[in-house]
Amino acid sequence: xxxxxxxxxxxxxxxxxxxxxxxxxxxxxxxxxxxxxxxxxxxxxxxxxxxxxxxxxxxxxxxxxxxxxxxxxxxxxxxxxxxxxxxxxxxxxxxxxxxxxxxxxxxxxxxxxxxxxxxxxxxxxxxxxxxxxxxxxxxxxxxxxxxxxxxxxxxxxxxxxxxxxxxxxxxxxxxxxxxxxxxxxxxxxxxxxxxxxxxxxxxxxxxxxxxxxxxxxxxxxxxxxxxxxxxxxxxxxxxxxxxxxxxxxxxxxxxxxxxxxxxxxxxxxxxxxxxxxxxxxxxxxxxxxxxxxxxxxxxxxxxxxxxxxxxxxxxxxxxxxxxxxxx
Numbered sequence: 241x242x243x244x245x246x247x248x249x250x251x252x253x254x255x256x257x258x259x260x261x262x263x264x265x266x267x268x269x270x271x272x273x274x275x276x277x278x279x280x281x282x283x284x285x286x287x288x289x290x291x292x293x294x295x296x297x298x299x300x301x302x303x304x305x306x307x308x309x310x311x312x313x314x315x316x317x318x319x320x321x322x323x324x325x326x327x328x329x330x331x332x333x334x335x336x337x338x339x340x341x342x343x344x345x346x347x348x349x350x351x352x353x354x355x356x357x358x359x360x361x362x363x364x365x366x367x368x369x370x371x372x373x374x375x376x377x378x379x380x381x382x383x384x385x386x387x388x389x390x391x392x393x394x395x396x397x398x399x400x401x402x403x404x405x406x407x408x409x410x411x412x413x414x415x416x417x418x419x420x421x422x423x424x425x426x427x428x429x430x431x432x433x434x435x436x437x438x439x440x441x442x443x444x445x446x447x448x449x450x451x452x453x454x455x456x457x458x459x460x461x462x463x464x465x466x467x468x469x470x471x472x473x474x475x476x477x478x479x480x481x482x483x484x485x486x487x488x489x490x491x492x493x494x495x496x497x498x499x500x501x502x503x504x505x506x507x508x509x510x511x512x513x514x515x516x517x518x519x520x521x522x523x524x525x526x527x528x529x530x531x532x533x534x535x536x537x538x539x540x541x542x543x544x545x546x547x548x549x550x551x552x553x554x555x556x557x558x559x560x561x562x563x564x565x566x567x
Contacts, residue, residue: 244321279305385482
């Protein structure tokens with residue numbers, strides 16, 4: 241078996257068939273599809289079983305609810321493919337995604353291929369929000385460092401827009417009970433890879449749902465800054481030539497937490513100020529690097545306000561979000 245595709249399933253009955261059908265209709269056929277029912281209370285378990293009864297290459301794992309990391313880990317335990325891919329069950333794929341990925345794998349002798357994404361909104365509209373026409377071949381250390389920096393566009397820690405050699409996950413699993421589980425995990429896999437390719441061609445359709453954890457503003461994801469600090473420390477120790485890039489990701493992960501705290505019903509100004517103060521040295525370090533020169537004017541203004549006018553920044557950000565203006 242060439243490829244194992246793992247799809248964790250939980251409370252997505254409205255979207256599950258779109259996801260599964262987009263996988264089964266791929267122009268690439270040498271794969272097994274592993275649907276991991278993570279104790280879903282709706283009709284998802286039944287839908288999964290119906291697919292397994294109809295298609296020989298579909299496996300179903302039923303388990304008690306344990307969260308996304310637990311479901312992915314359960315899928316890996318039964319995976320038999322030489323390569324592995326994780327797909328979120330509310331998203332869907334271009335019909336030639338895996339054919340495209342494996343043509344790159346062969347051409348570049350790559351261990352990991354990352355594809356571009358297209359954002360799909362509740363009203364049915366689609367938007368490309370990343371840099372286009374980007375094709376970058378990297379070694380593991382460089383990919384680890386620039387992950388989540390926006391230097392290549394949306395080249396980040398997400399598990400689901402990537403295809404990996406299965407062996408890279410030997411001794412690596414997703415941490416259970418944490419948010420930002422991808423950030424805690426992807427750098428460990430990247431660091432073990434010899435060649436990683438990022439191709440911004442949009443192949444993954446990323447559905448924006450207000451009810452998901454990723455898009456719920458009431459969830460303050462402190463794990464994002466803890467995980468990014470873990471990556472920063474790893475890079476600084478193991479790959480010091482890429483410290484600037486890892487610091488970039490660390491600074492903006494903390495800014496993301498500040499933004500999230502700013503839109504809470506009760507704004508904890510003391511906590512926001514502490515998060516800012518704890519990264520002041522990192523901001524100064526960032527401003528001395530080439531990474532800073534590559535920032536957009538908007539991001540430079542954001543950094544200035546956070547560093548020097550924090551109260552004004554939180555007022556402006558809260559107002560902008562109340563008006564429904566996106567970044």
